[in-house]
Amino acid sequence: MSAPLLEQLIDALRVLPGVGQKTAQRMAYHLLEREREGGTRLADMLAQAMERIGHCAQCRDFSETDLCPTCANDSRERSQLCVVESPADRLAIENATGFRGVYFVLQGRLSPLDGIGPRELGLEQLDQRLAQGEIGEMIIATSATVEGEATAHYLAQLARARQVRPSRLAQGLPLGGELEFVDRGTLSHAFGSRNEVQE
Amino acid sequence: MSAPLLEQLIDALRVLPGVGQKTAQRMAYHLLEREREGGTRLADMLAQAMERIGHCAQCRDFSETDLCPTCANDSRERSQLCVVESPADRLAIENATGFRGVYFVLQGRLSPLDGIGPRELGLEQLDQRLAQGEIGEMIIATSATVEGEATAHYLAQLARARQVRPSRLAQGLPLGGELEFVDRGTLSHAFGSRNEVQE
Missing domain, CATH: 3.40.1360.10 (Dna Topoisomerase Vi A Subunit; Chain: A, domain 2)
Known part of the structure; x- marks a missing residue:
């Protein structure tokens, strides 16, 4: 049995995208072992951000x-x-x-x-x-x-x-893209929408 | 320019192991868009854990x-x-x-x-x-x-x-391990430390 608070922390960390049980455990141990200050700062930033960040009235960002x-x-x-x-x-x-x-x-x-x-x-x-x-x-x-x-x-x-x-936005081949590795849809679209070469 | 508090949150998230700029950004947006409650709970758990979790006097866990x-x-x-x-x-x-x-x-x-x-x-x-x-x-x-x-x-x-x-702890082939895919060191050790088969 681990300490319940540690388990609660691991559980809470799983709210992050792409973080499962194992990763959450690793994160919790890492913070406790080596990054107490960073962890405290993260707690503070999270609390402030969740509370204070809303949406811009004009652009919704x-x-x-x-x-x-x-x-x-x-x-x-x-x-x-x-x-x-x-x-x-x-x-x-x-x-x-x-x-x-x-x-x-x-x-x-x-x-x-x-x-x-x-x-x-x-x-x-x-x-x-x-x-x-x-x-x-x-x-x-x-x-x-x-x-x-x-x-x-x-x-x-x-x-x-x-x-x-x-x-x-323009659609076509990505810059630096090798024709061989471009997907069919993109290639077909780029071929169909070809532009005349200017002199 | 993003909101400074958002940038601070993204920066603070990078304290987590394996989390770089892009992942931190994705995490911050995810929390703000869909998981405000979970984010607040995480902030609370982090603050408590960093403050209250110490080491056991006997086993150091x-x-x-x-x-x-x-x-x-x-x-x-x-x-x-x-x-x-x-x-x-x-x-x-x-x-x-x-x-x-x-x-x-x-x-x-x-x-x-x-x-x-x-x-x-x-x-x-x-x-x-x-x-x-x-x-x-x-x-x-x-x-x-x-x-x-x-x-x-x-x-x-x-x-x-x-x-x-x-x-x-015993060393040798992992259970269910195919001989073909076991690394040389393990195979050599397992071969050298072979046990007599009991009747």
């Missing part, structure tokens, strides 16, 4: 404040709106591209079978924003999956109804 | 109380002492075997290069316990690595000096 730093930043270009599925996607675009516009985070994608419809994704709020006339282009950066495509299709209709130009 | 439940249990056989490297090893033995004796947890193994000597493993305390004369057999369950073997050798000497019989 996670934020401690009513408006997230990006939405509150006056130097961002408000005529370009990039719609992403998750905060992680937003971060990936922010880090990889020079995009200086603003975002809208769906926190999911259309999936009627899971009960995720336009309401859950805040599309009413998005529609209101499109109606304000400030936005010229809506960049739809949902993922290239079936559900992501369905969501993109719905979003494009929403944009057109408000006279906003919708655009979608 | 993790314990909330001065003596761990096993050492405090009068029905355990005190003549058999099983020495293990870590609390995880102790738990594995407790779950897999019918051992009813008591334990001693080294919390490491001899490794002079890392500055881990007899003092760090609490071997003085172990020696005092052997000197009390209550223990008849010391089962050395350190791992089958070079350092584990060195530690086992040292422990056996300690036991013999106190007229305690040392024993070591």
Whole structure:
């Protein structure tokens, strides 16, 4: 019999994604043996984050404040709106591209079978924003999956109804991708959507 | 720019073993999106565990109380002492075997290069316990690595000096192990230490 508190800690750690019994045990022992300070800091950060992090009123991204730093930043270009599925996607675009516009985070994608419809994704709020006339282009950066495509299709209709130009991330061969190892769907799409080579 | 508190949480999560930037990010988003309650519970358990879990005065295992439940249990056989490297090893033995004796947890193994000597493993305390004369057999369950073997050798000497019989876990083919896939060292050892088949 281990100490009950230790068992409770191991059990609590399993709330983390991809962490099962064995990993949780290893994490608990590691913290107790070598990282008491780090563990205490983690406890503090977790408690604060769970309590204080909410959603930005404008873009639905996670934020401690009513408006997230990006939405509150006056130097961002408000005529370009990039719609992403998750905060992680937003971060990936922010880090990889020079995009200086603003975002809208769906926190999911259309999936009627899971009960995720336009309401859950805040599309009413998005529609209101499109109606304000400030936005010229809506960049739809949902993922290239079936559900992501369905969501993109719905979003494009929403944009057109408000006279906003919708655009979608380019699809094709990944940079540095060997033709031999690219999946059939991607290769077929890239072949069909080939571009004329400019002189 | 993400919310600073979110970044601090992601940074704090990296204290967990095997968790890098990407995984920490995924964990933080997962907790915020779907597991606020679990996250709060984890924060609470972590804070309590880091604060309250110490070591058992007798076996050095993790314990909330001065003596761990096993050492405090009068029905355990005190003549058999099983020495293990870590609390995880102790738990594995407790779950897999019918051992009813008591334990001693080294919390490491001899490794002079890392500055881990007899003092760090609490071997003085172990020696005092052997000197009390209550223990008849010391089962050395350190791992089958070079350092584990060195530690086992040292422990056996300690036991013999106190007229305690040392024993070591059997080594050979793992149960269900295909000969073809067993490593050379194990196979060579198992071959050399073959036992006569009883009628």
